[in-house]
Amino acid sequence: MVFTEQKNFKKNKANDEIRVGMVVEGPILEKTSRYVLIDLSPFGVGMVRGFYLKEAKTILKDLKEGDKVVGRVIDVDNEEGYIELSLQGQNFDESWEKISQLKEENKAFPILILEANAGGLIAKLENITGFLPVSQLATEHYPQVEGGSKEKILEKLKNFVGQNLTVKILDFDPQVSKLIFSEKLVEKDKISEAINQFKVGDLVKVKITKIVDYGAFCRIQDVPQLVDGLIHVTEIPLESPIDKSQSGKMAAEIKTVLTEGDVKEAKVVSVDNGRICLSLKNISPSNTPSKINS
Structure with missing residues (x-):
């Protein structure tokens, strides 16, 4: 690594003023395929590398040594003694303000998937790189x-690129350039919304998906x-009548009349807090409203 002497700037007392999340500006000292060094005098030398270098690919494309860039401090002293930076263009505050507004208004919006890794998918919003975890x-x-x-x-994830x-x-945090998306929240x-369209007494067709001691899960x-x-x-x-003394063995009893994969007609008995409960008892199609094929 070059510019070792530049790292001594970090020992300058002025460095006490630098902090994570701070927006800084300086000329490019060195630009390579593995890292970019930026003069942040009097604070020291900034470094863009790894994920942050990858996300800044478009920004850095036409820049050369001596050109000025704007970055946000991710770490004031990484393991190599540099100030870790993220480059996201000139409009940091404006971009994060828009992101904050989307979060506050709980709005759904489309994102274009740019890359995939084993943990999830990568996309940009307002020129800020974000992550959509597999779990979301x-x-x-x-x-x-x-x-x-x-x-x-x-x-499989690469198919979404x-x-x-x-x-x-x-979730988001401008201080560490964190932006997390969720598709599950939209779902x-x-x-x-779909559950709230059902009313107590509606008839529906259900497929049994799992049998447990306290009942059967199904998909409408x-x-x-x-x-x-x-x-x-x-x-x-x-x-047979329910025997409470047989706790832990009811699944076997239920399986005498139901099998996973069975398709049955069921009646809605409650709709509450995004949950729907149904019954296979006392179903009278002639007297009950139906949602089947409606």
């Missing part, structure tokens, strides 16, 4: 990979969103 992908986009192979997960996904802002809103059919519900054990017509 919508159900339909979540990479279902047997054994959790990182290589196979990455292979070049696509637009609708997301909301999960949650859509599911809540013939609706545009993936809406899951619960059929409590007391709402399942069992062959």
Whole structure:
């Protein structure tokens, strides 16, 4: 690494004034494929590297040594003794202000996926690089990979590069240039909206997805969103009366009348806080409103 003598600037008392999140400006001292050094006198020398160098590719493309750049301090003293920087153009405050407004208004918006790694997807918003973690992908986009192979997960995630996904802002922090997107928040809103269209007494077609001791989980059919519900054990017509002493063994009893994959007609018995509960008992199609194929 060159400019070793420049690092001594960091020992200057003026360096006490520099802080994480501070916007700084200076000329480029050295530009390589692995890092860029920037003169931040009297504070010291700034360094752009790794992820931050990658995100600044467009900004740095036509710049040369001596050209001035604006950056935000990520670390005042990295392991090599430099001031770690993120370069995101001239309009830091304006960009983060717009991001803050989107978060405050809880708005959904499209992002273009630029890259993928095993942890998720990378996109830009207002020229700020953000991250969409795998855990925040919508159900339909979540990479279902047997054994959790990182290589196979990455292979599936790469299919999203070049696509637009609708997301909301999960979290952000201008001080450390953190911007996290969530597709799951958008999905949650859509599911809540779909659930709220149902009323107690509606008939629906459901597919049994999982059987547990306290009932059966199901997915409502013939609706545009993936809406899951619960059929409590007391709402399942069992062959024998419920024996509370058999706690922990009810799943086996339920499986005598239901099988995962079964498609049944069910009645909505409650809709509360984004959850829908159903019953397989006392269904009278002639007297009950139906949402099936509506």
